[in-house]
Amino acid sequence: MVEKQLNLSKNQKIIFDLIDKSPEPMKAYSILFNVQKKGIKAPLQVYRALDKLVEIGKIHKIESRNAFIACQNSSCQISKTTAFSICESCEKVTEIKDNKLAKYLTNFSDNTGMNYKKYNLEFFGLCKKCKRK
Amino acid sequence: MVEKQLNLSKNQKIIFDLIDKSPEPMKAYSILFNVQKKGIKAPLQVYRALDKLVEIGKIHKIESRNAFIACQNSSCQISKTTAFSICESCEKVTEIKDNKLAKYLTNFSDNTGMNYKKYNLEFFGLCKKCKRK
DNA sequence: CTTTTAAATGTTATATTATTACATAACGTT
DNA sequence: AACGTTATGTAATAATATAACATTTAAAAG
Numbered sequence: 241m242v243e244k245q246l247n248l249s250k251n252q253k254i255i256f257d258l259i260d261k262s263p264e265p266m267k268a269y270s271i272l273f274n275v276q277k278k279g280i281k282a283p284l285q286v287y288r289a290l291d292k293l294v295e296i297g298k299i300h301k302i303e304s305r306n307a308f309i310a311c312q313n314s315s316c317q318i319s320k321t322t323a324f325s326i327c328e329s330c331e332k333v334t335e336i337k338d339n340k341l342a343k344y345l346t347n348f349s350d351n352t353g354m355n356y357k358k359y360n361l362e363f364f365g366l367c368k369k370c371k372r373k
Numbered sequence: 374m375v376e377k378q379l380n381l382s383k384n385q386k387i388i389f390d391l392i393d394k395s396p397e398p399m400k401a402y403s404i405l406f407n408v409q410k411k412g413i414k415a416p417l418q419v420y421r422a423l424d425k426l427v428e429i430g431k432i433h434k435i436e437s438r439n440a441f442i443a444c445q446n447s448s449c450q451i452s453k454t455t456a457f458s459i460c461e462s463c464e465k466v467t468e469i470k471d472n473k474l475a476k477y478l479t480n481f482s483d484n485t486g487m488n489y490k491k492y493n494l495e496f497f498g499l500c501k502k503c504k505r506k
Numbered sequence: 507c508t509t510t511t512a513a514a515t516g517t518t519a520t521a522t523t524a525t526t527a528c529a530t531a532a533c534g535t536t
Numbered sequence: 537a538a539c540g541t542t543a544t545g546t547a548a549t550a551a552t553a554t555a556a557c558a559t560t561t562a563a564a565a566g
Contacts, residue, residue, distance in 0.1 A: 283524070284526090
């Protein structure tokens with residue numbers, strides 16, 4: 241259970257902390273705006289940190305939203321096999337941790353016999369709150 | 374087996390035909406470049422047609438690539454439940470048609486009991502050709 | 507067949523997302 | 537300390553996508 245955060249560089253730490261505190265996915269330029277007071281001035285500084293954080297599995301990119309959330313799996317072992325639930329009304333995003341689903345998809349092989357070590361799955365619907373309205 | 378294409382408007386038809394002929398996913402500005410000779414001059418004209426074509430299931434957006442491919446299911450009934458195989462080397466994209474997979478995901482319910490009518494799944498790996506190299 | 511409504515188009519401008527290129531600094535080994 | 541690697545700083549620009557507004561076409565209703 242060793243935290244990887246210790247290895248993060250200055251910019252990476254600043255940006256990870258911001259994303260980690262956010263209750264919702266954050267967009268790159270919103271991140272930029274929020275860290276300008278900490279000396280990060282340029283988009284590229286943000287994108288470089290984001291790239292690295294994605295690479296090491298501390299955050300994930302929600303592809304359909306061009307936004308980033310902190311990984312919810314404390315051990316961060318599934319950074320290449322990701323699944324999310326996205327509310328189409330309030331845009332709330334939750335990372336899905338489901339061993340059966342992960343196993344099913346990791347073992348999935350298509351009609352050519354090919355299988356995959358990496359995938360990204362995004363489910364869409366209405367969250368409980370929004371369903372009531 | 375009635376083709377929906379009959380209902381397409383002029384711009385939609387031009388753009389669908391182009392994407393449908395392409396062996397690989399096409400990006401919006403590449404589409405724009407290719408249809409300028411047919412009188413479509415502005416990005417918005419492309420994006421509007423793309424939006425509509427996605428909406429009616431004639432094409433799909435590959436979210437991780439910001440690119441579009443024609444639907445491979447002749448009946449186009451699964452436009453809201455999509456799965457793709459993406460080669461990380463040559464970028465070849467194939468739509469996965471697998472009833473078991475579709476059923477599994479459509480019936481999937483997360484730990485809150487919520488389930489979903491819509492999803493997008495993108496698998497990543499190396500295609501047969503690229504694996505040999 | 508004409509009125510009405512919805513859908514599609516045309517056009518300009520602009521917003522948002524992301525990368526290229528190049529120079530410098532900090533870090534981890536050996 | 538010298539070396540290679542990773543991270544940073546900065547400016548410019550590329551690539552992706554939408555807002556706002558005017559006009560036209562198509563479909564539906566009367």
